[in-house]
Amino acid sequence: MSVVKEVLEELWSMFVGDRRLTLLALTVVGLAAAIATAFAAYAAVASGVLLVGALLVLADAVLAAARKNRQR
């Protein structure tokens, strides 16, 4: 059973290793999806929101980890 547990833990950590990053990324995707659905004529805006949002999520995750590291 320990192998199954380890596999499930590995799968979980693949996508939810950093909860804050996951939540923010999903929020960005939700926002892009809402824009693409509500304003189909401006679909390019949704792409832009997705890209800029992903970059901001990355920056937030790195800066948060760096801050935490320096506080230790």
Place this chain on the structure above:
Amino acid sequence: MIDWTTAAPAVGAAFVASTVEVVEAFTIVLAVATLRSWRPALTGAGAALAVLAVVVAALGPALNLVPLHVLQVVIGVLLLLFGLGWLRKAVLRAAGLMALHDEAAIFEREKAEISGEVAGGRSKDWIAGLASFKAVLLEGLEVVFIVLAVGAGRGLMLPAAMGALAAFAVVMAAGLAIHKPLAKVPENTLKFAVGVMLSSFGVFWTSEGLGAPWPGGDLALFGLAGVFLLTALALVGLVRSRPAEAHA
């Protein structure tokens, strides 16, 4: 006929990502072989590869039943989460804020763990084989996900699988030739590249699935990769620690 302009990013991402994972799995299989023998090491690895083959055989055809735009969104989001996670760690390692992956240290730790379990009275070959099985299965799952993810959105499973198989062949050939952990592989540089590629694929597929295609089609992937790379490098510069601050 494969269009290599479209297939190249998928093959490249699968090759580089698989290289990292195969190096990690090889370290543990080699530790098992060194401590016991090649028999349990290869038996465990072979059993794990068989399980992975079953997973691919089951998931591959099932993916064809899912509507393309749904598949693109689901895989795009998973790739984005996976890619951003890898890129975050690679940036922190490049900046000296997180310890680098050390294959030689992992090799010694794995040997010590197996020795400890053997001392606990369990069957030596069983423990050694299980360690090899788990390593190949866990690292292989990531390879399977990457191959399915970068290949499924455009029907590029075969080229992506070829990229992963090429990585397997290269790492195994190098590993068996030098018969030591592949400690000199620039693993964080590869992880940096994989994080950039997977994040780019994630944004690309999610956008396409939402009905917002990128100008330039598949070529936009190169532009997205450039933007992620520059941002990640800028973040490394921003948070880079001085030697006295670095936590090993």
